[in-house]
Amino acid sequence: MNSTDLSVLVPWVIAHGYLIFWIAATLEGPLTTIAGGVAASLGYFNIFIIMILAIAADLGGDFFYYGIGYACYNFIRSPFFTYIGLNERRLAKVENLLHNHTRRAVFLIKISPLVGPLGIIAVGATRPKFKNFFLPALWMAIPKSIFFVIVGYYSGQTYLELNKTILDKKYTIMTLALVIVLIYIAYMRITAVISKRMEN
Numbered sequence: 001m002n003s004t005d006l007s008v009l010v011p012w013v014i015a016h017g018y019l020i021f022w023i024a025a026t027l028e029g030p031l032t033t034i035a036g037g038v039a040a041s042l043g044y045f046n047i048f049i050i051m052i053l054a055i056a057a058d059l060g061g062d063f064f065y066y067g068i069g070y071a072c073y074n075f076i077r078s079p080f081f082t083y084i085g086l087n088e089r090r091l092a093k094v095e096n097l098l099h100n101h102t103r104r105a106v107f108l109i110k111i112s113p114l115v116g117p118l119g120i121i122a123v124g125a126t127r128p129k130f131k132n133f134f135l136p137a138l139w140m141a142i143p144k145s146i147f148f149v150i151v152g153y154y155s156g157q158t159y160l161e162l163n164k165t166i167l168d169k170k171y172t173i174m175t176l177a178l179v180i181v182l183i184y185i186a187y188m189r190i191t192a193v194i195s196k197r198m199e200n
Helices: 003-027 029-041 047-071 079-083 088-100 102-111 116-126 130-165 169-199
Strands: none
Touching: 003 029, 003 047, 029 047, 029 130, 047 116, 047 130, 102 116, 102 130
16 A cells, blocks of 8 residues: 555545545555545545445445355365465364354454455355354454544545645645555554454
8 A cells, every 4th residue: 555545545535425435445444544534524425424334345345355255165275275275174174263262263354464355255064153253253343444544534534634734735645645644554564463362
């Protein structure tokens, strides 16, 4: 993620409205959610609707990948998934973890960088009870989505305040985009450390 992504995404989200925001947030959650928060701070969206849509998008993506895993129980054991690292041994570990520590497993998958979709597919393939998947996913989606909306919202508010005193808007936008990028990187690193400690 870089500042250019955000400076392009915010006007794009503003131009396309709530429905497209929800679809885009389902496909790429954090960055789109931050952009939605910025748009809300500028007065284009209602921040509470953005929060609700961001939570729904996070859960929608989880349900989609869970459904793939659940429906394609045998496909998950195909050579393709073995090639990208989801072998029988790892799947057996996930199954064991899910049956004994469902909440912990879903939490680890949700905060682990780059594991998300593949991990949720693996969860679906183990076919746990839906409520055992849904509740932890919901409790993870709510604070994560609200956090990214708030980051975007207050970044937009800061932009408005700085814009009153700084004549060159280009520097204001670049500085705020850089701050958002740094917050996002810090979030990814902190969650990676937490997930490694929990795995150990």
